[in-house]
Amino acid sequence: MSEAAIEARELVREFKKGPRAVDGIDLRVERGEVYGFLGPNGAGKSTTVHVLTTLLPPTSGTASVAGHDVEREGPAVRAMIGAALQEAALDPFLTGREHIKLQAALHGMRGDEGRRRGAELLDRVGLTQAADRKVRGYSGGMKRRLDLALALVHRPRILFLDEPTTGLDPQSRSALWAEVQRLASDRGVTVFLTTQYLEEADVLADRVGIIDRGRIVAEGTPDALKAEIGRPSVEAIPAEREDLTRMKTVLARFGESVASSPKGAAVRLSGGDAQLAEVVRALDAEDIGVEQLQLHAPTLDDVFLAKTGRLLEGADESRPEEAAQVVAV
Amino acid sequence: MSGGARTSQGGFWSVARAVAWRNVHNYFTNPAVIVPGLLFPMFFFAAFAGGLSRVDSVPGFEFQANYTAFVYGFVLLQASAFGGVFTGFSIARDFESGFSRRILLAAPRRAAMIVGYWAAALCRAAFTVAVVTAVALVAGMEVVGGGLDLLGMYTLALIANAVAALFGSGVAMRLRTMQAGPAMQVPVFLLLFLAPVWVPYDLLTGWVEAAAAINPVTLLLEAGRGFLGGDPTQVLPAFAVGLGLLVLAAVWAIGGLRSAERSSA
Amino acid sequence: MSAAFATQVGMLARRSVLRTLRQPAMVVPALLFPLMLLAVNSGGLQAATELPGFPADSYLDFVLAVCFVQGGLFAANSAGTNVSNDVETGFLSRLSLTPLRRVALLAGQLAGIVTLGLIQALTFLIVGLTAGAGIETGAAGALAIVVLALLISLGFGAIGAFVALRTGSGEAVQGVFPLMFAALFLSSMALPRDLIETDWFRTIATWNPVSYMLEGFRALIIQGWDGEALALGFACAGGVALAAIVGASSALRTRMTRT
Numbered sequence: 001m002s003e004a005a006i007e008a009r010e011l012v013r014e015f016k017k018g019p020r021a022v023d024g025i026d027l028r029v030e031r032g033e034v035y036g037f038l039g040p041n042g043a044g045k046s047t048t049v050h051v052l053t054t055l056l057p058p059t060s061g062t063a064s065v066a067g068h069d070v071e072r073e074g075p076a077v078r079a080m081i082g083a084a085l086q087e088a089a090l091d092p093f094l095t096g097r098e099h100i101k102l103q104a105a106l107h108g109m110r111g112d113e114g115r116r117r118g119a120e121l122l123d124r125v126g127l128t129q130a131a132d133r134k135v136r137g138y139s140g141g142m143k144r145r146l147d148l149a150l151a152l153v154h155r156p157r158i159l160f161l162d163e164p165t166t167g168l169d170p171q172s173r174s175a176l177w178a179e180v181q182r183l184a185s186d187r188g189v190t191v192f193l194t195t196q197y198l199e200e201a202d203v204l205a206d207r208v209g210i211i212d213r214g215r216i217v218a219e220g221t222p223d224a225l226k227a228e229i230g231r232p233s234v235e236a237i238p239a240e241r242e243d244l245t246r247m248k249t250v251l252a253r254f255g256e257s258v259a260s261s262p263k264g265a266a267v268r269l270s271g272g273d274a275q276l277a278e279v280v281r282a283l284d285a286e287d288i289g290v291e292q293l294q295l296h297a298p299t300l301d302d303v304f305l306a307k308t309g310r311l312l313e314g315a316d317e318s319r320p321e322e323a324a325q326v327v328a329v
Numbered sequence: 330m331s332g333g334a335r336t337s338q339g340g341f342w343s344v345a346r347a348v349a350w351r352n353v354h355n356y357f358t359n360p361a362v363i364v365p366g367l368l369f370p371m372f373f374f375a376a377f378a379g380g381l382s383r384v385d386s387v388p389g390f391e392f393q394a395n396y397t398a399f400v401y402g403f404v405l406l407q408a409s410a411f412g413g414v415f416t417g418f419s420i421a422r423d424f425e426s427g428f429s430r431r432i433l434l435a436a437p438r439r440a441a442m443i444v445g446y447w448a449a450a451l452c453r454a455a456f457t458v459a460v461v462t463a464v465a466l467v468a469g470m471e472v473v474g475g476g477l478d479l480l481g482m483y484t485l486a487l488i489a490n491a492v493a494a495l496f497g498s499g500v501a502m503r504l505r506t507m508q509a510g511p512a513m514q515v516p517v518f519l520l521l522f523l524a525p526v527w528v529p530y531d532l533l534t535g536w537v538e539a540a541a542a543i544n545p546v547t548l549l550l551e552a553g554r555g556f557l558g559g560d561p562t563q564v565l566p567a568f569a570v571g572l573g574l575l576v577l578a579a580v581w582a583i584g585g586l587r588s589a590e591r592s593s594a
Numbered sequence: 595m596s597a598a599f600a601t602q603v604g605m606l607a608r609r610s611v612l613r614t615l616r617q618p619a620m621v622v623p624a625l626l627f628p629l630m631l632l633a634v635n636s637g638g639l640q641a642a643t644e645l646p647g648f649p650a651d652s653y654l655d656f657v658l659a660v661c662f663v664q665g666g667l668f669a670a671n672s673a674g675t676n677v678s679n680d681v682e683t684g685f686l687s688r689l690s691l692t693p694l695r696r697v698a699l700l701a702g703q704l705a706g707i708v709t710l711g712l713i714q715a716l717t718f719l720i721v722g723l724t725a726g727a728g729i730e731t732g733a734a735g736a737l738a739i740v741v742l743a744l745l746i747s748l749g750f751g752a753i754g755a756f757v758a759l760r761t762g763s764g765e766a767v768q769g770v771f772p773l774m775f776a777a778l779f780l781s782s783m784a785l786p787r788d789l790i791e792t793d794w795f796r797t798i799a800t801w802n803p804v805s806y807m808l809e810g811f812r813a814l815i816i817q818g819w820d821g822e823a824l825a826l827g828f829a830c831a832g833g834v835a836l837a838a839i840v841g842a843s844s845a846l847r848t849r850m851t852r853t
Contacts (some may be wrong), residue, residue, distance in 0.1 A: 015592075055430060057591060075437035079337040083434055089427040093355045105347035106435035108338035150431070154337045368772040376779030379795035383785065387641045410767050508619060515626075522634040527784075528641045537637025 003067050005031045005158050005190040006052060007044045011061035013047050021047040023214030024061065029207075030190060031157075034184045036205030037194040038221075038300060040312050045194035045212040046086055049162045052192065053083050066158055082156035086163050088147040092136035096127050096146050099135065100153060107154040114153075121149040121155065141172035147181065159183065159192045165200060173200075180204055196312065198300045210304055217307040222261075226298040229306050231272055232253070234279055237264035239289030247290075250282050258302075259311055264292070337435065341444075344436040352419055353452045366415065366453065370408040370461050374400060378468060381527060389532055393558030394471035401465045403526050404553035405482070406546070408461055409490040410517050412454025416446045417497020417513040424505035424589065439590065443498050443582050449492040451487070456487065473559035481564065482556035485549050488571040493517050495578035502585030511529025520546045529554075545570045602694055603604045606702020614672055614706045619780075624668035624710065625717055628661040632722070635784075639780065645789055650816045656769070659811030660783055662739065663804060666746035667774050673707045674754030674767030681762040686849060696846050700839070704751055711747025715740045733777035735814040742810055742831060749835030750774065752842045759845035781805040803830035 006029035013022040022044045029035040039045050050056040050067055054074040063070045066080040090099060097118060104114025122128045125145040135143065144164060151159060161180070167171040181204065183189040195201055201208045202222050210218040210225075218225055234254070238247050240261075248257070248265040254275055260266035269275045276295055283290055304312045385396040387397040392399050432442050435558045468473075470506055474482070497513045500569040505514065523540040524547045525533055533541055552567035608819050614620060635656035643653050650656045680686045689699060690791035719736060757770050780795070781804040788798040799805045810827015 053434060078434060078437060079339070081434075082336075085427070085430060087427040090430050091351065091355070093359055094351065098354070102347055102351050102430070103435070106339050106344055106432065106454060107336075108340055108343040154339075211407045273513065315439055361769055365772045366768065368776065371778045372779045375795075377784065379792040380779075380782075380784045380790055380799070381639075381642075383645060383789050383791040384639070384642050387644050390641075400768070511619070511623060515630075519630065522630070522638070525638070526634070532641040533638060534640050535637050537634065537640075540637075592727050 003031075004028045004064075005033070006035070006063075006065050006192055008048075008052070008063040008069065009023065010060055011048070011051065011063050012059045013044075013051050013056060014059040020059075020214050022051065022058075024215070025211070026215055027216065027219070029210055031190055031191060032188045034180070034183065034204055034206045035192040035212060035242060036201035036208040037192065038196070038198070038201045038208050038304075038312070039194075039211035040196060040310075043211045045196075046162050047081070047214075048061055048211070049160050049192070049194055051084070052087075053081060053160050054078055056061060056266070062071055080156060081158045081160060082151035082154065083160040084144075084147040084162065084164055085160075086166070088143040090135045090138075090143055093134060095132050096122060096138070096142075097131040099146060099150055103150045103153045109154065112122060115284040117153060121152055126147045126175070141181065144168055144172065144176065148176065152183075156189070158192070161191060161193045163194055163196065165195070165197065177204055198312065201259050201300060208300065210307065212304070212308045212310075218303055222300060225300060225303045229298040229302050231268050233258050233266050233268045233302070235260050235264055235266035235292075235294045235296065236279075236283070237261065237292040238291055239291045243288045246286060247283065247288050250286055250288065251279065254279055258305070266296075337437075339435055339437055341438045341441045344432070344438070344441035345445040345448065348432060348442055349448035349452070352416075352446060352449030354525075356449070356453055363466060366412075367457055367460055369411075370404050370457060371464060373407065374461055374465065375468075376380035377527065378465070378470075384527060387528065387532065390528060391531070392529060392554065393560050394473045395469070397465060397470040397474065398466055398557050399554060401461070401470050402482075402557050403521075403524075404461055404465075405458060405486050406455045406489050406550055407521055409454045409486040410493040410521060412445075412457055413450050413493025413495075414491045414497045414517050415453060416450035416494040416515050417501040418507070418510060419449070420446055420498055420501035421505065421507050421509050421513075424501065425507055429505075429589070433590070434539040436443060439586055443495070443586060446498060447491060447494040451490055454486075454490045458483075472557065474556045474561075475559065478559060478561060481561065482553045485553050485556075485567060485571060488575055489546075489549060490567075491562065492571070492574045492578045495575070495582040499578070499583075499585035502582070502589040505589060520544060524550050527593045545574060599695060599698055600656060601702045602698035602706070606694075606699055607670055607705030608702075610676070610703050610706025612708045613676060614710050617672075619779055620668075620672045620675070622707050624665060624672065624714060627668070628664040628687065628714075628718065629721055631664070632657060632661050632718075633725075635773065636725070639784070640784065645674075647786070647789060649812070654722070654725060654727050655816050656812065657784075658718070658727050658815055659808045660778070661718040661722070661744040662715060662811055663746060663778055663807055664719065665711060665743060666750035667771070667778060668714075669707045669711055669747040670750035670754035670774055671767065671771050672754070673703065673751035673772070674758040675764055676706070677703060677755045677758035678762065678764040678767050681849065682764065682789070689850070696850055697843065699850075700752075700755065700846055703755060704748060704839075707751030707754075708744055708748055711744050711751075712740070715743035718743075729815055730818050731814045735819075739811060739814050742807070742814075742827060744805055745828070745831040745835055748836050749831055752835060753829075756838055756842040756845050759842060762849070777802060779805050782808055786806030786817060802836060806830040 004154065008025050008027050011022055011025040012020060014020045015143045025048060037045050037048065051058050052063055052070060054070050054077050057071050068076040071079050100118035100121060101114055121133045125148060127142060127145055130138065130142060148164065156239060165176055180191055184191055193204060205222065207219065207221050208225060209216045236247060236251065238244050244265065251265050251267045255267040255270040258266050258268050273295065303310050332577045378397040382396045384390065385392065386397065433439060436442060502508055523537065523544050525541055530541055530547060530551060548563055548570050550568040552563050555562035635657045640653045642648060643651055719739060724748040741750060758767050780798045781802045782799050787796060787799050787805060790799060807830050809823045813823035
């Protein structure tokens with residue numbers, strides 16, 4: 001088996017005054033892979049990244065990046081990686097271009113080489129025009145893009161992105177996704193990406209590790225994970241509010257109840273897609289008017305729910321639109 | 330991939346240079362930073378050289394140059410030391426804002442950070458000292474010492490700057506918050522002011538005399554003034570103490586760095 | 595003063611006081627820094643009392659006055675910082691949408707500063723007396739010291755509030771702080787005016803209202819009931835306070851413009 005880009009065995013990180021943030025993680029990320037690390041706030045994603053990027057020593061267990069032990073060979077690890085962490089960590093008094101200059105200098109790049117690389121990266125992330133403005137005047141999206149550019153200055157082979165699109169508008173998010181995909185496909189960069197957005201993991205990651213309370217609860221390709229759950233769910237909103245209870249009773253005949261919007265009810269269809277017609281007929285037979293009926297393919301949120309009994313935060317916002325068949329009645 | 334090509338060519342000195350560049354750049358391009366750092370020593374100098382000058386008429390006040398030079402000897406040390414303390418502020422601010430992670434991630438040998446911050450502190454102090462010296466000369470400061478004496482005086486100031494910078498770095502990296510400001514300032518302030526600030530050591534009385542007797546800054550200050558007055562005094566003890574403090578401060582700073590590495594997230 | 599107005603002032607005063615006292619980074623230096631300088635200077639400059647014409651045998655008696663004025667400078671910083679925070683966070687805008695009267699806002703804000711000023715004045719007085727300073731004018735003089743100190747805190751606090759309201763910036767407030775320290779340094783802080791040798795310095799000190807504030811305190815501590823010194827001291831403190839409050843009110847009016 002070829003050497004992994006990132007490997008962790010029984011990795012633990014404890015803090016003195018708190019619980020175990022990372023509680024025995026095993027993972028292996030192959031070279032050139034985009035690995036999505038998905039979990040709610042406080043699950044241990046960022047702590048894991050900090051350990052892998054040598055910002056924190058592990059309490060126990062081992063981890064290696066690019067074949068180098070993170071604890072004993074920190075300098076060698078740092079020479080191979082780039083990271084854009086949860087806080088953009090920018091200096092408000094420097095311009096975008098000056099940040100690139102600083103980063104290039106930190107990595108030992110000569111002046112002209114750093115300048116060329118800087119111009120290329122600023123263009124790639126769409127910041128050429130704003131390059132000579134102080135960062136304190138940048139929007140959140142611009143700061144994130146600059147942060148990504150800084151992580152790429154020295155052409156790392158392994159890139160850590162810690163919640164890179166949190167707080168970004170949809171357009172900025174899409175642009176960043178496109179860049180990550182390009183890096184992975186064109187340059188063969190290994191990307192370790194943490195996120196709390198299902199769609200992000202779904203779209204970007206070759207494989208996903210779902211983390212909850214410091215442990216990996218599921219791991220695999222997004223499709224494989226969803227296939228484990230298998231069954232779609234149907235969500236319905238009654239035309240008349242007072243019919244909600246009756247609607248729930250009817251739907252309960254078709255599968256177990258799952259989370260839904262407060263105005264409606266949802267169940268996981270034990271018989272799959274084919275049961276949708278039966279659901280409609282059953283509601284009609286009870287004379288329950290339906291304002292909206294949606295069929296949802298399984299999501300990573302469903303995977304998380306199945307494994308942990310809880311929903312990921314923000315799961316409602318990130319239901320992939322293409323997976324829902326909205327029926328307005 | 331182990332043994333594969335490093336993508337970062339950063340070394341100790343590239344990191345130190347980059348860190349120093351950024352801090353010096355921010356200092357010289359931000360009036361809000363540069364002005365207060367200059368104003369305090371200048372006001373101090375003006376207030377005491379101007380307002381207290383009659384004190385050199387007190388019986389027993391022995392100094393080869395005028396009172397302006399006497400005060401300058403202290404202000405030089407003060408500007409150098411506080412220039413070092415401001416380094417600690419910069420480090421604390423960077424840890425608090427998360428910017429320090431950028432440096433920690435890029436640096437193969439992280440001690441380079443400390444060297445970079447200290448180099449910036451030295452530049453700041455040098456600028457402040459240059460301005461204060463110019464003002465002092467215009468105000469009529471007498472310089473009795475020769476070239477070698479002045480070299481000795483400025484070397485002691487350099488040592489004070491380095492000691493304060495390393496001390497401040499150690500505090501900042503342990504506490505990693507701007508709230509650490511007083512923890513950096515107060516010890517340096519006390520060391521500076523529990524020394525013969527306004528009058529020579531021989532004219533101190535009471536508990537201040539006792540404090541100054543054991544205060545290492547007293548040696549640095551008296552030796553510096555001796556150089557300025559062309560009458561070098563306690564040179565070897567001053568340098569010995571200064572270098573001893575430098576070693577202790579360096580150990581303190583490295584300990585701070587290790588503390589920061591253990592829990593920088 | 596109507597009941598509603600009194601309630602507004604009281605509510606804002608309470609907020610201002612609590613807010614100030616809950617920030618150790620504001621309160622502790624405001625107490626410790628002047629005391630540290632007092633300790634250092636009283637010991638380090640005792641030799642100055644040997645100068646012919648020096649008004650006291652103990653430099654502690656002479657330099658105690660400086661603490662009260664320094665306390666006022668910290669009041670300026672504290673008031674300015676708090677008000678600029680309110681501007682920067684939008685809290686002032688929020689208050690603009692209420693029936694709150696502007697003058698209540700300023701009164702409430704300054705109440706916090708005066709409270710800090712009272713704590714400072716009492717602390718410095720007690721420490722000074724404990725360290726061996728005497729108050730020539732007795733208990734009545736001590737009371738007058740506290741009143742003068744509060745007036746100075748009010749005045750400097752209003753200056754801080756003025757800067758904050760005019761600029762809306764905490765950085766500007768921090769930038770003004772050294773200038774206010776300059777006003778203290780370029781005064782009769784270290785020696786009586788008649789013993790200052792350097793002509794230009796003596797001239798500045800003579801024109802500087804801070805010199806008269808210091809001399810007002812020194813009259814109460816060292817010399818006794820000196821009518822002229824006290825009148826000048828209170829007049830300068832009162833004049834600064836009045837001018838600063840007028841300035842701060844005007845700046846507040848502009849900042850809280852509403853239809």
